[in-house]
Amino acid sequence: MSSRNRVAEVKPNPGQLCPQCQELNLLPDKFRPGAGDDTKGNLPGFLNANFDAVGLESRHLGYLEIYRRRDSCCFCWLIFEATHSKDSAQIGCDGLAGNGERVDCNLEWRLDGRDLETDGRSAGNSKSPGHPSSRRILISNPQRLFPDAYIMPLSSETSIQQFSARRIPFSRVDLDLIRYWMDTCSKKHGESCRILPKQVKGTDISGLLRYIDLKEQRLVHASDLLTKDQNAITYATLSYVWGAQKPQLTLSKSNFAKFCSGGLGPDRKDMPATIRDAMIIVQEIGIRYIWVDALCIIQDSMEDWAAIAPLMDAIFSNGTVNICAASGNTSASGISGSPLTSRSASQAIADVCGMQLAVVKSVESRIRDTIWNIRAWTFQERILSPRSIIFVDDRVFFQCSGATWSEDVYSDITARTWTLEMVESPMQNFSNNPVRLFADLVELYTPRKLTVISDKLIAFEGIASVLSSPLAATMVYGLPNSYFDWALLWENKEAGKRVTNVRPGYLFPSWSWCGWEGGAMWRLSTVASTLIDLHDWLSNHSWITWYYGDEGRLKLVRESSTQDLQARSRWSGYDFSSEDPYGRNRQLLASEFGIDASKPTLPTTEPVNGCLHFCSYTAHFQLSRRSMSTPTFESKLEKGLRRFGIVDSQGDWCGTIILNEEWSSSVGGIFEFVAVSEARDFSMEELDTWNYYVAEERHIAEWYIYYALLITRNENTMVAERVGLAKIYKNAFRDASFDPGTKWTEIILG
Numbered sequence: 001m002s003s004r005n006r007v008a009e010v011k012p013n014p015g016q017l018c019p020q021c022q023e024l025n026l027l028p029d030k031f032r033p034g035a036g037d038d039t040k041g042n043l044p045g046f047l048n049a050n051f052d053a054v055g056l057e058s059r060h061l062g063y064l065e066i067y068r069r070r071d072s073c074c075f076c077w078l079i080f081e082a083t084h085s086k087d088s089a090q091i092g093c094d095g096l097a098g099n100g101e102r103v104d105c106n107l108e109w110r111l112d113g114r115d116l117e118t119d120g121r122s123a124g125n126s127k128s129p130g131h132p133s134s135r136r137i138l139i140s141n142p143q144r145l146f147p148d149a150y151i152m153p154l155s156s157e158t159s160i161q162q163f164s165a166r167r168i169p170f171s172r173v174d175l176d177l178i179r180y181w182m183d184t185c186s187k188k189h190g191e192s193c194r195i196l197p198k199q200v201k202g203t204d205i206s207g208l209l210r211y212i213d214l215k216e217q218r219l220v221h222a223s224d225l226l227t228k229d230q231n232a233i234t235y236a237t238l239s240y241v242w243g244a245q246k247p248q249l250t251l252s253k254s255n256f257a258k259f260c261s262g263g264l265g266p267d268r269k270d271m272p273a274t275i276r277d278a279m280i281i282v283q284e285i286g287i288r289y290i291w292v293d294a295l296c297i298i299q300d301s302m303e304d305w306a307a308i309a310p311l312m313d314a315i316f317s318n319g320t321v322n323i324c325a326a327s328g329n330t331s332a333s334g335i336s337g338s339p340l341t342s343r344s345a346s347q348a349i350a351d352v353c354g355m356q357l358a359v360v361k362s363v364e365s366r367i368r369d370t371i372w373n374i375r376a377w378t379f380q381e382r383i384l385s386p387r388s389i390i391f392v393d394d395r396v397f398f399q400c401s402g403a404t405w406s407e408d409v410y411s412d413i414t415a416r417t418w419t420l421e422m423v424e425s426p427m428q429n430f431s432n433n434p435v436r437l438f439a440d441l442v443e444l445y446t447p448r449k450l451t452v453i454s455d456k457l458i459a460f461e462g463i464a465s466v467l468s469s470p471l472a473a474t475m476v477y478g479l480p481n482s483y484f485d486w487a488l489l490w491e492n493k494e495a496g497k498r499v500t501n502v503r504p505g506y507l508f509p510s511w512s513w514c515g516w517e518g519g520a521m522w523r524l525s526t527v528a529s530t531l532i533d534l535h536d537w538l539s540n541h542s543w544i545t546w547y548y549g550d551e552g553r554l555k556l557v558r559e560s561s562t563q564d565l566q567a568r569s570r571w572s573g574y575d576f577s578s579e580d581p582y583g584r585n586r587q588l589l590a591s592e593f594g595i596d597a598s599k600p601t602l603p604t605t606e607p608v609n610g611c612l613h614f615c616s617y618t619a620h621f622q623l624s625r626r627s628m629s630t631p632t633f634e635s636k637l638e639k640g641l642r643r644f645g646i647v648d649s650q651g652d653w654c655g656t657i658i659l660n661e662e663w664s665s666s667v668g669g670i671f672e673f674v675a676v677s678e679a680r681d682f683s684m685e686e687l688d689t690w691n692y693y694v695a696e697e698r699h700i701a702e703w704y705i706y707y708a709l710l711i712t713r714n715e716n717t718m719v720a721e722r723v724g725l726a727k728i729y730k731n732a733f734r735d736a737s738f739d740p741g742t743k744w745t746e747i748i749l750g
């Protein structure tokens with residue numbers, strides 16, 4: 001760490017506030033709207049006429065000012081503690097980030113705490129279930145130079161208040177609290193947190209699995225246990241980082257027989273500290289079996305790896321709880337706060353205006369930059385496990401599909417609560433709007449690091465298989481075939497290179513996110529109009545009959561299905577009531593948007609593995625710097641990306657596309673675009689001045705645009721590669737293409 005980042009320790013100055021913090025008008029009422037007010041019944045406090053709203057507006061604070069005043073103002077001291085951690089090397093004492101940018105600091109009041117239990121027996125002041133019952137202060141940075149943090153009142157030991165901060169033990173976590181969380185989840189959360197033993201791909205996995213029996217300290221086979229007890233075995237899993245070296249002790253062919261008879265427990269000297277600590281925690285919370293990759297897969301047996309690797313999703317989703325050792329960088333790090341590895345859990349607490357206020361950070365904030373979190377495999381382990389106990393940053397958290405509970409916040413007094421801790425939680429019920437969840441998970445997953453980049457698809461397979469059933473889909477290279485036209489509208493979220501070296505002579509396809517390094521997303525400004533009624537859009541605004549090459553054969557991406565769909569909603573996939581494999585009415589398509597129904601849709605080319613084969617219109621346009629949105633509506637794009645204009649053969653702007661910045665050197669070039677589906681309109685950040693390409697007023701014109709892929713072709717193989725996703729006027733596509741003009745073409749997209 002450089003010297004500019006060395007920060008002197010400063011104690012808070014009780015009661016003193018600088019002029020800027022005085023303006024915040026910090027009163028207990030602000031944190032607890034409606035507290036103690038019996039006459040207002042169900043009306044939340046912030047709606048009361050006599051509520052003092054002065055100081056509730058959001059504001060920008062300079063980081064440097066806070067840094068300077070932290071010894072004289074107790075609230076500035078708290079904000080400093082909230083924004084600065086010993087690892088936040090990104091911010092210097094000069095208030096500048098590593099890149100010289102001024103670190104900004106925003107302060108915002110946030111409503112918090114909905115008690116979702118309706119029996120009225122809840123603790124705290126919440127008299128009306130479902131209403132936010134408290135408020136806390138969010139301290140954040142727009143560029144996310146430091147993770148979000150909250151400032152909230154500390155509960156007194158004598159009268160516990162729901163949704164307030166809690167004092168925590170300094171050196172070891174309270175195992176009773178973890179037991180209480182486990183118990184509340186299993187007794188009160190019902191179906192959504194219940195574990196239903198899963199079988200994988202039609203096989204019973206118990207024959208291949210083994211666990212560590214912590215009571216007998218030996219390896220046991222799942223199938224042996226199941227013959228004794230037909231109920232699912234209750235076991236825990238461990239999610240951790242191996243580090244550069246493999247753990248000191250692993251299961252091997254040579255010690256396998258020995259460990260089946262005993263000697264495999266936490267008191268072994270060579271037991272890696274993280275695994276040892278997990279074993280102790282698991283025993284303490286009353287679970288007898290644990291699954292740990294290093295000790296449950298024979299590490300020097302390729303056959304064992306090959307047999308168990310595809311079961312990884314079932315192993316994690318069938319476990320009762322997943323212990324996440326999120327802080328450690330190796331298997332020797334240990335789990336800090338567990339019985340054998342102590343921690344130093346200091347809390348930033350200050351006396352402000354007669355209240356004790358504390359800094360609290362959410363689990364997502366704390367794990368954001370950990371090595372554990374940025375790895376792709378651990379992401380899947382966490383998402384698939386029904387419950388996680390997450391150890392990070394000298395704190396412990398509990399997460400399931402029904403709750404996120406923090407050691408340092410009282411929100412676990414009742415079983416069902418909504419708190420700000422749950423924001424950004426990726427652990428959600430898979431049956432609630434699976435399309436949105438799919439898009440969210442791809443966006444969360446794709447930026448993660450893989451040691452072996454060609455694992456990009458395999459490490460997502462577990463999540464994909466869990467999503468398949470609610471999406472009524474088979475995943476084709478990570479895209480659900482029941483929403484295929486929509487799924488193809490993903491865009492790069494950062495300047496991305498193609499994933500190479502999957503195996504010699506083979507690439508993941510460019511048309512899927514798995515073919516690119518870095519993040520992918522469905523950009524709202526691009527796809528918003530499809531989301532109004534996704535089912536309608538798939539049925540009436542797409543036309544391509546998609547095939548793909550698979551093992552030397554040409555297959556439909558989506559076979560016709562007689563599957564009985566549940567109640568159709570705007571989030572449903574393709575319709576299956578018609579003859580067409582994608583449920584579209586081809587006659588209607590022809591009349592509606594000029595796709596000639598007599599054009600061939602069946603590809604004639606030789607199938608190429610992993611390639612999409614399809615027929616559609618292609619046209620040629622020029623890449624341009626011309627922008628049609630003014631700075632008012634232009635949104636800041638992610639690093640390395642740039643919005644380009646598209647110009648037709650008459651020299652008119654006819655569309656837009658976001659590409660890697662390096663495409664700047666190709667401006668002026670003519671490129672090939674293939675129309676793939678229909679878009680309703682441009683968003684304001686794509687076009688904010690109506691230019692009469694369409695002979696109607698903007699507010700009545702709709703469906704006048706094509707989604708089109710910018711493609712480049714390999715001269716030798718004629719296999720095309722997707723470069724980016726454009727939106728282009730249909731009129732331009734029909735009438736104003738550069739040579740060789742608009743054509744109905746067969747495309748092989750690799």
Ligand SMILES: [Zn+2]
Binds near residue numbers: 017074
């Ligand atoms: Zn201050």
Ligand SMILES: [Zn+2]
Binds near residue numbers: 401402403
């Ligand atoms: Zn639960």
